[in-house]
Amino acid sequence: MANKDIDELSGIETTGHEWDGIRELNNPLPRWWVWTYYLTILFAVGYVIYYPAIPLIEGSTMGISGQTNRSVVEQELAAVSAAKADLVSKIESSGLEDIRANEDLYRFAVAGGGSLFKVYCSQCHGSGAQGAPGYPNLNDDDWLWGGDLETLYTTIAHGVRNEQSDDARVSEMPAYGADELLDSEQIGQVAQYVLKLSGQEHDDAAAEEGMVVYEENCAACHGEDGTGGRDFGAPNLADAIWLYGGTGEMIARQVNKPRHGVMPAWAGRLGDVGVKQLALYVHSLGGGE
Numbered sequence: 001m002a003n004k005d006i007d008e009l010s011g012i013e014t015t016g017h018e019w020d021g022i023r024e025l026n027n028p029l030p031r032w033w034v035w036t037y038y039l040t041i042l043f044a045v046g047y048v049i050y051y052p053a054i055p056l057i058e059g060s061t062m063g064i065s066g067q068t069n070r071s072v073v074e075q076e077l078a079a080v081s082a083a084k085a086d087l088v089s090k091i092e093s094s095g096l097e098d099i100r101a102n103e104d105l106y107r108f109a110v111a112g113g114g115s116l117f118k119v120y121c122s123q124c125h126g127s128g129a130q131g132a133p134g135y136p137n138l139n140d141d142d143w144l145w146g147g148d149l150e151t152l153y154t155t156i157a158h159g160v161r162n163e164q165s166d167d168a169r170v171s172e173m174p175a176y177g178a179d180e181l182l183d184s185e186q187i188g189q190v191a192q193y194v195l196k197l198s199g200q201e202h203d204d205a206a207a208e209e210g211m212v213v214y215e216e217n218c219a220a221c222h223g224e225d226g227t228g229g230r231d232f233g234a235p236n237l238a239d240a241i242w243l244y245g246g247t248g249e250m251i252a253r254q255v256n257k258p259r260h261g262v263m264p265a266w267a268g269r270l271g272d273v274g275v276k277q278l279a280l281y282v283h284s285l286g287g288g289e
Contacts, residue, residue, distance in 0.1 A: 084108070091273050096149040099280060106280065113281025116274055120266065129285055133244055134261050140287045142241040144233045145169055147289040152279040159265035160233075168265060171233030176217065177256030184256075186213045191252040197226035197238045198246060 005014045007025060014023045047053060052068055054061040062068075087108045091099060100106050118127065124135045131137035136144070145151055158165040176182040182190070186209075193210030195202035215224070221234035228236035235243060243261075244254055267275055282288065 109277045109280045110284050113277035139285050156278050157267035157275045160263035165265035173258040175257045187252050187255045190214050191248050194237050194251050
């Protein structure tokens with residue numbers, strides 16, 4: 001003890017080190033902690049030997065197990081695919097109405113369609129299918145080409161105004177102002193008439209003149225009462241649902257130089273089963289006919 005440096009306040013031996021008058025007490029770690037630390041080192045060495053662990057320029061060391069997370073996931077996905085193969089086969093061979101009549105098959109199809117919607121459709125139509133300016137709301141009952149199952153299938157499979165499918169939906173509204181088919185005064189008048197059709201505040205005198213413009217230029221597609229024409233993909237102008245906005249200014253802008261949206265043809269990417277699932281899911285949102 002005579003050769004040991006003992007701290008006067010604590011009575012504990014010091015290490016003999018001193019920094020700026022501060023001496024370090026010799027308090028070794030508990031042995032259980034030290035042995036635990038050694039065990040973690042041994043475990044790490046064993047892990048590196050057994051599992052893929054060390055990154056290389058291309059890939060990594062494989063370890064003696066040869067097992068990777070990717071291989072595990074692939075096995076799990078294969079098991080899931082095998083489990084649902086029977087249902088997928090039934091969807092492929094069944095009509096849309098037959099699928100809807102089969103409770104288990106319908107539930108499976110709608111769940112799959114919901115997953116596909118989140119991946120492929122929500123970017124434009126919104127996560128809740130509520131739509132956005134230029135992208136239709138799929139929850140309501142306003143449909144350009146119809147909302148029954150077969151019509152939804154056709155629209156999803158072939159898309160709208162794209163170059164991918166010869167059967168894509170196509171509707172082209174003339175640019176009445178840009179192509180000088182109507183002058184600015186006539187466009188303003190017909191916009192007021194459309195406001196009247198939809199029950200909004202409007203200029204009666206301008207709307208009266210606009211009715212004539214409408215009958216001569218718009219009624220052939222949108223109908224005499226403005227309720228739209230599905231054969232042409234012409235929107236209903238007599239309700240409160242608008243694709244690009246329902247103010248007088250927005251209506252006039254659309255008449256002057258209309259905007260035309262594009263939707264991809266999904267049949268090639270998703271296949272018949274995927275398109276059926278999407279059609280059933282969209283139909284289940286509440287606006288389907």
